[in-house]
Amino acid sequence: MAQEFKLKDIISLQLKNGEKKEVEVEGVEGGKVLLLKSQDKVHATSATCTHYGAPLVKGVLTPEGRLTCPWHGACFNVATGDVEDAPALDPISKFEVFERDGAVYVKTDEQTLKAGRRNLNLKCSSVNDEKVLVIGGGSGTLGAIEGLRGGGYKGKITVISKEGYQPIDRTKLSKALLADISKAAWRSKDFYKDASIEFVEDEAKSVDFSGKKVDTKSGKSYDYSKLVLATGGTPNFLPLEGLKGDLGNTFLLRTLPDAQNILKAVGDNGKKVVVIGSSFIGMEVGNCLAGMKNDVTVIGMEEEPMERVMGKKVGKIFRGLLEKNGVNFKMGASVEKATPSKSDSSKVGTVHLKDGTTLEADLVIEGVGVKPATEYLKDNSSVQLEKDGSLKTNEAFEVQGLKDVFAIGDIATYPYHGPGGNGTPVRIEHWNVAQNAGRSVANTINDPSSKPKPFIPVFWSALGSQLRYCGNTVNGYDDVVLQGDTEKPSFVAYYTSGDEVVAVASMMKDPYMTQSAELMRRGKMPGKKDLQNGKDILDIGLPSEIKM
Ligand SMILES: Cc1cc2nc3c(=O)[nH]c(=O)nc-3n(C[C@H](O)[C@H](O)[C@H](O)COP(=O)(O)OP(=O)(O)OC[C@H]3O[C@@H](n4cnc5c(N)ncnc54)[C@H](O)[C@@H]3O)c2cc1C
Numbered sequence: 412m413a414q415e416f417k418l419k420d421i422i423s424l425q426l427k428n429g430e431k432k433e434v435e436v437e438g439v440e441g442g443k444v445l446l447l448k449s450q451d452k453v454h455a456t457s458a459t460c461t462h463y464g465a466p467l468v469k470g471v472l473t474p475e476g477r478l479t480c481p482w483h484g485a486c487f488n489v490a491t492g493d494v495e496d497a498p499a500l501d502p503i504s505k506f507e508v509f510e511r512d513g514a515v516y517v518k519t520d521e522q523t524l525k526a527g528r529r530n531l532n533l534k535c536s537s538v539n540d541e542k543v544l545v546i547g548g549g550s551g552t553l554g555a556i557e558g559l560r561g562g563g564y565k566g567k568i569t570v571i572s573k574e575g576y577q578p579i580d581r582t583k584l585s586k587a588l589l590a591d592i593s594k595a596a597w598r599s600k601d602f603y604k605d606a607s608i609e610f611v612e613d614e615a616k617s618v619d620f621s622g623k624k625v626d627t628k629s630g631k632s633y634d635y636s637k638l639v640l641a642t643g644g645t646p647n648f649l650p651l652e653g654l655k656g657d658l659g660n661t662f663l664l665r666t667l668p669d670a671q672n673i674l675k676a677v678g679d680n681g682k683k684v685v686v687i688g689s690s691f692i693g694m695e696v697g698n699c700l701a702g703m704k705n706d707v708t709v710i711g712m713e714e715e716p717m718e719r720v721m722g723k724k725v726g727k728i729f730r731g732l733l734e735k736n737g738v739n740f741k742m743g744a745s746v747e748k749a750t751p752s753k754s755d756s757s758k759v760g761t762v763h764l765k766d767g768t769t770l771e772a773d774l775v776i777e778g779v780g781v782k783p784a785t786e787y788l789k790d791n792s793s794v795q796l797e798k799d800g801s802l803k804t805n806e807a808f809e810v811q812g813l814k815d816v817f818a819i820g821d822i823a824t825y826p827y828h829g830p831g832g833n834g835t836p837v838r839i840e841h842w843n844v845a846q847n848a849g850r851s852v853a854n855t856i857n858d859p860s861s862k863p864k865p866f867i868p869v870f871w872s873a874l875g876s877q878l879r880y881c882g883n884t885v886n887g888y889d890d891v892v893l894q895g896d897t898e899k900p901s902f903v904a905y906y907t908s909g910d911e912v913v914a915v916a917s918m919m920k921d922p923y924m925t926q927s928a929e930l931m932r933r934g935k936m937p938g939k940k941d942l943q944n945g946k947d948i949l950d951i952g953l954p955s956e957i958k959m
């Protein structure tokens with residue numbers, strides 16, 4: 412039952428517009444609320460982000476009332492608590508707040524206060540004959556189906572996924588080798604059942620775009636009013652002897668069974684692990700396995716890990732962090748092949764580099780990139796796949812040349828309008844991009860007259876310290892302005908093209924990344940020269956106008 416809870420050490424609701432204050436709740440162990448003022452109104456909300464629990468007081472509050480999380484860019488509407496941008500799924504709670512006799516109170520019940528979130532209720536009992544068919548069961552799908560029902564869609568929603576379980580937090584597979592569906596799944600099966608969202612375990616084999624139906628591997632056929640393609644990426648094996656899936660204990664990492672198989676091969680640890688590829692997935696899983704007391708070597712072709720995207724200076728910081736955790740590196744190296752183990756010829760035993768170096772391996776993990784999972788469209792004459800196998804879309808993620816068909820996430824090449832983008836087609840493999848694209852498609856289906864809401868891509872990684880990244884370098888960058896202490900490391904790296912900042916990376920410098928993303932949306936990011944002259948982006952007031 413709702414009751415009044417007194418807030419500790421606060422006597423009035425006098426806040427300035429844009430101000431945030433985290434306040435303890437008297438009499439409730441660990442109870443906290445966030446007070447904030449936006450557009451002359453004071454709001455009281457739960458204090459932590461519903462994604463991974465970041466303190467929202469450290470986030471960025473915009474003049475129009477968006478509260479952006481400092482960690483991974485989730486965004487909440489402070490008037491309603493609703494999610495506006497990925498990766499959070501549940502809204503934050505809103506509390507009635509008032510001042511009385513020199514004290515401030517919120518009105519709610521203890522359970523709601525402690526929950527720190529409002530469990531999203533998508534319950535839907537009766538549906539009409541419209542039908543959205545979604546192919547895939549990953550991040551894009553999550554955004555689309557929750558956005559559809561959350562936005563009031565009353566038609567049928569069917570998801571065909573070959574993954575075999577409900578959507579999981581894929582990003583934790585490499586950071587923690589999460590292998591348990593009860594911990595990895597975002598939602599229970601009952602959640603989708605209550606929302607009248609049907610999950611079918613099957614694989615799309617072909618699409619008849621003019622007849623509006625999808626055929627599956629099991630021989631079934633599903634029709635649709637609107638089709639959302641969200642089939643993600645298929646990780647590549649290297650086309651090399653012993654590494655193309657022809658030897659046991661060589662692994663890719665995309666699914667829960669992949670993580671389970673790696674953990675099985677690692678057993679009680681103390682194994683020799685060779686990770687091929689020094690990009691995010693390779694670095695994260697290498698770091699995770701080293702932390703579990705395995706002897707890990709990461710092999711990369713560049714001089715420093717992630718050099719192509721992050722640059723040499725920043726890549727070097729990441730290498731240093733992983734080396735501190737015990738990871739060995741062979742950089743500037745090219746793999747030639749792998750040969751079997753002497754004790755079991757069905758399994759990998761040695762990785763050979765082109766320079767003649769050999770590395771013993773109980774197991775090998777290949778993190779060498781993915782290709783868009785669009786095999787089911789390869790021979791379809793109604794659609795032209797891009798060179799990389801992706802689907803070209805417009806800003807609303809409608810597939811070029813097709814009606815009522817959307818493509819989102821890792822298979823979508825869409826026009827990028829962030830800084831330095833100028834509408835250049837880009838395919839971005841980020842969790843938030845897939846989910847925000849799904850939300851955008853849901854909005855378009857729910858309200859066909861609406862204009863797609865642009866978003867700045869946000870990415871994160873765990874590399875011994877938490878990396879946050881926003882923007883994109885689709886048209887390249889020519890310099891990096893690095894500020895802070897790279898030894899600690901506590902830094903912000905601004906990727907610039909001419910004077911324009913096109914991307915920002917940070918470690919231990921919240922909320923620089925989220926402030927940058929909000930400034931980028933508004934076309935207010937300062938230029939390289941300003942930054943070199945000591946401009947601090949946290950001192951810049953955010954205008955309300957969005958300029959993307
Ligand atoms: C290990 C790992 C860690 C990552 N960490 C991060 C991170 O920290 N931050 C970040 O921003 N990004 C991260 N990413 C990238 C991010 O997970 C992807 O960009 C995101 O999942 C893409 O979403 P999606 O919906 O396009 O595809 P996915 O999430 O891959 O989902 C695709 C779905 O489609 C299904 N499918 C494929 N083909 C068919 C078919 N023919 N029929 C039916 N179903 C099909 C698949 O089984 C899967 O369920 C990580 C990726 C991996 C693999």
Ligand code: FES
Nearest residue numbers: 460462463480483
């Ligand atoms: S904790 Fe807020 S977005 Fe991840």
